[in-house]
Amino acid sequence: MHTDRVGIGWRPELAADILSSLDQIDVLELVASSSVQASRRERMALRLIARQAPVHIHGVDLGLAGSEEVSGRRLDAMARLIHDVEPEAWSEHLSFVRAGGHEIGHLAAPPRSQASVENSARNLRKAVDLIGAQPAMENIATLIQPPCSTLSESAWMSHIAMTSGCDLLLDLHNLYANSVNFNFDPLQFLGELPLQRVRTIHIAGGRWITSPEGHGQYLLDDHLHAVTGPVYELLAEVASRVEQPLTVILERDGRYPEMPLLLEELEKARQALHTGRQRAAPTQPTNADAMVLACHRR
């Protein structure tokens, strides 16, 4: 019996609606950057929320896949937040956000190479040492192919999961956006990932942008629009390929619709999970799964 869960990212603008809809929300996700500076009273409020529903904390600015050693000060702030809120789990991104004194401002894809696998493993070890729990690491959406890459994204993610022992947070809209922007098959990508390491999934929406240079359209992962069909289809596909329970989080960062529409998106996610579970055939481990299992047996 699977106990899949579906939840939503906690946003102050949605607070009242979320709290009054907790009977339809299984789990909440707090973005760390907006919470690390919270006052003591606000932290107590976050802790109270964590008593109402399971909470995950989601980091966005540690840059754990970067070659620069992750800042102890930032990790301490995350550790304090985790200590105060007592979440069920925490996560971060497979990205770098600063280098050489330059703050990029958002998640950037590092060159996908053996060196960045090792850098990620080193930073993850430091994070675990200070925080006491391993984060799940999320694939990012990118608008530029990282140069000097010697590994495919799926191989790179698999190597990081194997080397560090971390779980993967699979963002299906990031995967979908990358697949349409860089022309690859998202189903094949799923087949190349160690899916047994995926316990949490993000879903979101984006919008098509006409390139100002006249080079066609591209999909922007803006979290400002409703989740679309292909993302639900990918969710059903993942649910059909794994046995472990999945936690699905809807990410919405603005242009908030009425709460019933967001709850409808959660319901569609539940239906996609159900469809996938129904479709599930006896699971065949992928090559990436076999590599991870072999690594653990050693």
Added chain:
Amino acid sequence: MQNNVENFLAQLYADPQERARFLHDPMTAAKAAGLSEWECAEVSKISPHELARAAGSFDRKREVKKRHRRLSNVRRLLRWIKDIL
């Protein structure tokens, strides 16, 4: 070196002048950043359109963050005033 490439990319994403210099002459900009020959050749293949999209997106994110930081500073100041009154 991975960190040289990341430093170079971060500079391209965050600094419009460096970006313009790179787009004008990728090889020279990459060599000036101390990248190896292979790295220079690799970064020279960066699509100018992809770079423009990514950099535009990062510019907007930095702007939003700056606005949020200003707002949160105001909020913190208000909290401080409230506490001492």
